[in-house]
Amino acid sequence: MNENEVNLGFLFNKEYYKHNGANQFLFSRKKEAEYTHAFFSTQNERFKNFIFTRTQKNKGNLDLTTVYPGLAVGLGYGHGIKAEGEFKLGFYFDYTSGLPVIPGSSVKGTLRSCFPNFNSKKDYGADELEKIEAKRGYIRYLFFKAGLSEQNALDLDIDLLESEIFEGKSFHKTEGSIQLGIYQRDLFFDATLVEGNSLRKIIGDDSITPHTAGPLKNPTPLLFMKILPNVTFHFEMDIKGSQMYAFVTKEIKQKVFMEIIRTIGIGAKTNVGYGRMISKAN
Secondary structure (H helix, E strand, O other): OEOOOOOHHHHHHHHOOEOOOOOOEHHHHOOOHHHHHHHHHHHHHHHHOOEOOOOOOOOHHHEEEEOOOOEOOOOOOOOOOOOOOOOOOOOOEOOOOOOEOEOHHHHHHHHHOOOOOOOOOOOOOHHHHHHHHHHHHHHHHHHHHHOOOHHHHHHOOHHHHHHHHHHOEEEEOOOEEEEOOHHHOOEEOOEEEEEOOOOOEOEEEEEEOOOOOOOOOOOOOEEEEEEOOOOEEEOOEEOOOOOOOOOOOHHHHHHHHHHHHHHHOOOOOHHHOOOOEEEOOO
């Protein structure tokens, strides 16, 4: 099976519950549980046996590779009918190619989560202010690590820089706040597949077992799809130099952004190790 034989996005979102190509959904046929489980096992294997045959040249420092346990994207999307053996949680595929991608909105959200997101009109407690200041210090450190001098990193107003990067609002001492045009702003696009693992596979499965029924009841495992370890993605960004700080070049910002993704991970379940990525050279 190769990528020309099946569109994974179409299979997952449209064909997953159809039986032998019939227009009726499997769950409307009221089949026995064993048959239902066997059916979904076959459907799931189609994803796990999918071979990513496309080859692309390595695109350098914007390529990152997944590590164990892999990458989960789109788990919050609706999927599942409470049938045995099915993928219970959602997954994100590119609409056109049907291939897994990391949405640009997820890339942008991951990056911004490391910034303080300070609101001067909000009444913060001492603990919240401490966390905000810690984030400011972390971002200054990343810019220093990316190549700024120590003094230039200390001179950064992180709140204004965050607004420029993520809201397109630049601040000038003489002109005040300026709304940047679309071609002046940093843009974050979907991260796309570059290559599969050593077997050219990209999809695997895993499960979570939430203990919501009580300590004396067996938990119900929730099967979900994931991107396997050692799968490489290319992150597409249109980065501009800062209009407030001439020394904050697009190259410096790009290094900071990629370091954030490598450090905190991306997608769902990063708190248990999912979404961690490394540079291909590593």
